[in-house]
Amino acid sequence: MNQANVFTPSQKPLGFWGKVGFPARGPKLHQALHDGFPFDVYSKLAKLSGLDKSDLASATVIASATLQRRAKSGKFNRDxxxxxxxxxxxxxxxxxLFEGNNDSASLWLKSQVRGLGNKRPVxxxxxxxxxxxxxxxxxxxEHGVFA
Incomplete structure (x- = not known):
């Protein structure tokens, strides 16, 4: 059979939640939270967000010693x-908000924002x-409401 005529389904690119490695919502998310996310979620979030791992640890209030323990165990606890x-x-x-621009979203998270009392969202x-x-x-x- 001629290979040119063989149908092969195209791989649909993963969306944000697929790249992170857990569901966005619903019962599967709830179960994943209770079971604890796999440790590789941490690296994926750092890479996608453009934050270095220490900034991500600070934002999520996870101590470096805890990260080391979780790396060995392979997963995070529920909290x-x-x-x-x-x-x-x-x-x-x-x-x-920034129409898919990772750099702009990351910069916004790390910048002081007037609407948050000049605190950084991160x-x-x-x-x-x-x-x-x-x-x-x-x-x-997103809706143009600034007050």
Missing amino acids: ESDRLYRFAEVFKAALD DMLATSAETEAVLDLIGRL
């Missing part, structure tokens, strides 16, 4: 996974309330 998810959610929202991810404030601001910016 650490939740903080990694919150970071990913904020980075994805920033990425959408410094406001330790709690769910602060994370919500960052996501709310991104939503307002």
Whole structure:
């Protein structure tokens, strides 16, 4: 058979959540959070966001000694996974705000933002309330609501 006539399905490029390695929402995400994310999620998030690993550790409040233990065990616990998810959610929202431009989204996360009281978004991810404030601001910016 002529190879030129053989149908081969094209590989659909992975979206953001596929590249990170966990589902965006729903029961599969809930289970993944309870089970703990695999350790490689950390490297994927650092690479995608353009943050160095120490900045990501700081943003997600994961100590370097804990990272070393998680590297050996191969996965994060539930609370650490939740903080990694919150970071990913904020980075994805920033990425959408900047129309897929990783550099702009990363720069915004690391810059002081007036709408956050001149704090850097990356410094406001330790709690769910602060994370919500960052996501709310991104939503307002997307819709042109600045007050």
